Amino acid sequence: MTLRAKINESLKDAMKSRAKARLSTLRLVNAAIKDMDIAMRGDGNEAGATDADVLQILSKMVKQRQESARTYEEGGRLDLAESELKEITVIEEFLPQKLSDDEIAKAIDAVVKEVGASSIRDMGKVMGGLKAKYTGQMDFGQVGPMVKDRLNQ
Structure with a gap:
């Protein structure tokens, strides 16, 4: 349905x-x-x-x-x-269940590997990949800084 x-x-x-x-x-x-x-x-x-x-x-x-x-x-x-x-x-009620912080971190790592992101310049690719797979499951306003931190490592 x-x-x-x-x-x-x-x-x-x-x-x-x-x-x-x-x-x-x-x-x-x-x-x-x-x-x-x-x-x-x-x-x-x-x-x-x-x-x-x-x-x-x-x-x-x-x-x-x-x-x-x-x-x-x-x-x-x-x-x-x-x-x-x-x-x-x-x-x-109609949105998928929100992901925990640990699940979000794993999702970020997976998408970073998938798109081959290596620097902050690839942030748009990572955010696009996350939005394609996890729409409704995470707040992208909160995820943005997490992605930025991950790419700055």
């Missing part, structure tokens, strides 16, 4: 169980996927968003909500921050 199908099934279940918050979040996810489909059609890609594209969308949505929750907390709007955090938990 594709990721899009899983999201649609969850949407139907949320409708049946009348889970308003969950339903709202899943509708936002579906809208973002459809937006990407439309954008891809404009670029000549009739197939639409793949599972990898959907994972990117979901990761982006989680990151946006984390930033919003942080902003709301700083502004003293804990009710809105809580709402954002609830949306994150719904979205994260």
